[in-house]
Amino acid sequence: MSRIEMSTPLVEMDGDEMTRILWQMIKDELLMPYIDLKTEYYDLGLEHRNETNDQVTIDSANATAKYGVAVKCATITPNAARMTEYNLKEMWKSPNGTIRAALDGTVFRSPIVVKGIEPCVKNWKQPITLARHAYGDVYKNVEIKVPGAGKAELVFTAEDGTEIRETIHNFTGGGVIQGMHNTDKSITSFAKACFNYALATRQDLWFATKDTISKKYDHDFKDIFQDMFEKEYEDRFKKAGITYFYTLIDDAVARVMKAEGGFIWACKNYDGDVMSDMVSSAFGSLAMMTSVLVSPTGVFEYEAAHGTVQRHYYKHLKGEETSTNSVATIFAWTGALRKRGELDKNTALCDFADKLEKATIQTIEEGKMTKDLALITSLQNVTTLNSHDFIKAIRATYETLILHVDHESC
Ligand code: NAP
Ligand code: MG
Secondary structure (H helix, E strand, C coil), rough: CEEECCCEEEEEECCEEEEEEHHHHHHHHHHCCCCCCCCEEEEHHHHHHHHHHHHHHHHHHHHHHHEEEEEEEECCCCCHHHHCCCCCCCCCCCCHHHHHHHHHCCCEEEEECCCCCCCCCCCCCCCEEEEEECCCCCHHHHEEECCCCEEEEEEEEECCCCEEEEEECCCEEEEEEECCCCHHHHHHHHHHHHHHHHHCCCEEEEEECCCCHHHHHHHHHHHHHHHHHHHHHHHHHHHHHEEEEEEEEHHHHHHHCCCCCCCEEEEEEEHHHHHHHHHHHHCCHHHHEEEEECCCCCCCEEEEECCHHHHHHHHHHCCCCCCCHHHHHHHHHHHHHHHHHHHHHHHHHHHHHHHHHHHHHHHHHHCCCCCCHHCCCCCCCEEEEEEEEEEHHHHHHCCCCCHHHHHHHC
């Protein structure tokens, strides 16, 4: 059988530890036998980031902007322990942060739903995709621990020297103050990415803030979304048969719990941080969660939502068997290949991505899975496979799917 050709390369960002091991297995077993894989390769493994003074991360982000689609392996964000472990020149920044800043992107996370791994919320039938604004608010705040009585003020000084001044509080004793900000530019990019992603995936978009209490700050978010929707997206949403729905954050939380899923929930930075952990764990497992960074200019970077699975890697280094779940990393590849296929009008590539996802889900639903899923599944008689055997089982399922199709078309 001839392999599928690609006309434009994917930007491939390799990573660290156990996910780097899975990365190679996925390429060897599931991709290269079927696709004449064309990638522009960037090694974002920590050693190479250190050698290049992190230039490789910047280069990979620029290549993503150039080609439009990237697939990324999980990477280590160094901390003090990693400085010693890898003998680093500097505590390099999080690659995800660098790439997100370069592409001005929004992160969308969706669970991969399979029979036998049931969400804790029994009415959730379809995935809920969480879109988290990734700039500002409490993550870029300034705080003061107030030592005693005194007056706290909020002051803005314009470039021409004029001032806007508000009293925050007249303290009679100790307390705390927090100053935060966001920019219209960043909120606008966030809104654009959400509307475009809703159109691209044909899902309703929900957005919620606390604008009844925060009449200027949160209201700014609400107004920017509403204004953009009316000016640029209302007609396109109507044509696509989808809706944009704004409500208060507490109302949104209540509705999400009662909904069936199948929509995108756009959240401010803090809400997104907290809610994405709640939604992902309620759907079953972090290893079954995909993540895509979408820029307002329509650039896509796909990855798994989990990290490098360090504990499993140390076992692997000791020669012990691991049972690490590769599903989210496989779906990062299929997401990127499908998007590449859509942009290049390469239907064979899109079909391949669809079938590999189907084979992955079918393998689990037939009871073959890694340990993390075996521990939580409602299926009976499951076989727990090691990291490599699970990938080989998916390949076997994929082979039966393509044989079946060939047979049908005869
Ligand atoms: P992690 O790699 O997500 O793993 C945390 C734990 O979750 C694992 O020890 C494992 O539990 C379970 N787990 C996660 N993914 C799994 C999978 N695919 N299959 C089976 N079990 C899985 O998070 P971490 O240990 O906190 O972080 C490790 C490194 O990853 C850090 O250096 C961090 O900087 C980096 N990180 C990178 C990204 C990214 O690149 N996007 C995101 C997060 C973290 P058990 O040990 O109980 O089996
Ligand atoms: Mg969190």
